[in-house]
Structure formats: structure tokens, C-alpha cells
Amino acid sequence: DSGVTQTPKHLITATGQRVTLRCSPRSGDLSVYWYQQSLDQGLQFLIQYYNGEERAKGNILERFSAQQFPDLHSELNLSSLELGDSALYFCASSVAPGPIEAFFGQGTRLTVV
Amino acid sequence: LAKTTQPISMDSYEGQEVNITCSHNNIATNDYITWYQQFPSQGPRFIIQGYKTKVTNEVASLFIPADRKSSTLSLPRVSLSDTAVYYCLVGDTHNNAGNMLTFGGGTRLMVKP
Numbered sequence: 001d002s003g004v005t006q007t008p009k010h011l012i013t014a015t016g017q018r019v020t021l022r023c024s025p026r027s028g029d030l031s032v033y034w035y036q037q038s039l040d041q042g043l044q045f046l047i048q049y050y051n052g053e054e055r056a057k058g059n060i061l062e063r064f065s066a067q068q069f070p071d072l073h074s075e076l077n078l079s080s081l082e083l084g085d086s087a088l089y090f091c092a093s094s095v096a097p098g099p100i101e102a103f104f105g106q107g108t109r110l111t112v113v
Numbered sequence: 114l115a116k117t118t119q120p121i122s123m124d125s126y127e128g129q130e131v132n133i134t135c136s137h138n139n140i141a142t143n144d145y146i147t148w149y150q151q152f153p154s155q156g157p158r159f160i161i162q163g164y165k166t167k168v169t170n171e172v173a174s175l176f177i178p179a180d181r182k183s184s185t186l187s188l189p190r191v192s193l194s195d196t197a198v199y200y201c202l203v204g205d206t207h208n209n210a211g212n213m214l215t216f217g218g219g220t221r222l223m224v225k226p
Binding site: 002004033035042043045048058088090092100101102103104105106107109 | 145147151154155156157158159162200214215216217218219
């Protein structure tokens with residue numbers, strides 16, 4: 001158990017819909033990262049937050065947005081969903097903003113039908 | 114960000130030592146080298162991190178030559194359960210501006226009985 005909690009574990013939704021994925025980082029970790037991993041694909045970095053502020057942005061689509069709340073949990077919002085958005089979405093957390101040891105959650109498997 | 118290059122896949126047998134090399138020719142002075150392991154449908158797990166020479170923990174060893182343009186992850190006496198994808202990452206652990214924690218394609222290790 002990494003200490004990072006992601007909910008829900010599985011999500012099935014229709015095209016055009018909007019969903020919210022939630023991540024609770026490890027206790028004490030200020031940095032949260034979001035990744036997308038499609039079937040047999042590598043991990044695509046989406047966005048990073050540190051202590052409530054956006055710190056780095058990757059190939060995140062305009063239909064996607066995220067935020068980190070004062071209690072440090074984070075949410076990833078995916079809207080106008082397309083079939084190609086079906087993937088595993090991982091959240092990771094670390095103490096500092098730099099790439100020291102990061103702890104990953106078990107992921108949310110999103111299926112768009 | 115320093116780009117990394119790893120072999121796409123490797124095969125080994127149980128009980129053998131496995132060495133996975135990562136090339137990072139553009140590594141910067143403040144960059145550290147970090148390796149992660151990922152099993153199917155699970156989040157990546159931190160294995161080891163180093164800056165130069167050799168680092169060893171209970172799981173693996175990391176060898177970094179003086180020029181730091183490459184690194185080698187060494188897994189002693191692999192077992193079937195070591196079958197996974199191994200990622201090499203390079204980045205500045207003290208980058209207070211945030212860091213993408215960018216994963217490359219990784220090396221798919223298959224351990225055979």
C-alpha cells in the first residue's frame with residue numbers, strides 16, 4: 001500500500017459525459033502528479049500541483065482540468081469524453097516538487113463507451 | 114529535461130542477474146537518476162535513485178559512470194515476479210519550479226523459468 005488513495009477504482013461512462021477522479025496523497029506529501037496510461041502505452045504526464053498551486057503541465061487536453069484543494073487532495077476533471085480517453089489514470093504524490101521518490105496510487109480505470 | 118533511451122524489451126531466466134542500461138546524454142549537473150518498476154494495471158513503484166558511482170539497496174544496484182551519460186540498473190538473481198516494465202527517469206530533485214517526472218517508454222523485462 002503506497003498510501004495514495006484514488007477513487008473510484010473503476011468508472012464506465014458514455015461519450016460526451018464528464019467525470020471527476022479523486023486523489024488523496026500520502027500524509028505529509030505536498031506534491032501531486034496526474035498521469036494517463038492507455039492500453040499498452042507509456043505513462044503520459046498530465047499535470048502537477050504543489051501545495052495547491054500548479055507547478056508543471058504536460059500534454060493535458062483542454063477538456064481536462066485539475067485542482068489541488070487546501071487539504072491537499074486533488075481532483076482531475078475530464079469532460080466531453082471521447083472513446084480515446086479510455087485509460088488508466090494514476091495519481092502520485094511526493095514530499096517535494098522535484099522528482100524524488102514518488103508514490104503512486106492504484107489508479108482509476110476509465111472506460112468510455 | 115534530459116531525454117532517456119532504454120531497450121524496449123529484455124528476456125532473462127530465473128536466478129540470473131539482469132542489467133538494464135539507460136542512456137541520458139543530456140543529463141544536467143543537478144539531475145538525479147531514478148528507476149521505477151511497473152506491473153500490469155498497477156502504479157509504478159520506486160526502486161532506486163542515485164547521482165553518481167554506485168548505489169545499492171535491498172532490491173537493486175544502480176551503477177553510474179563518471180560522465181553520468183548513462184546508468185545501469187542491476188537486478189540480482191531475478192525471479193518470475195520481477196517480470197515488469199522498468200523506467201529510467203532523469204530530473205532535478207531540488208527543482209522548486211516543479212518537474213514533470215517524465216516517464217519514457219521503459220524496458221519490458223520478461224523473466225522465464
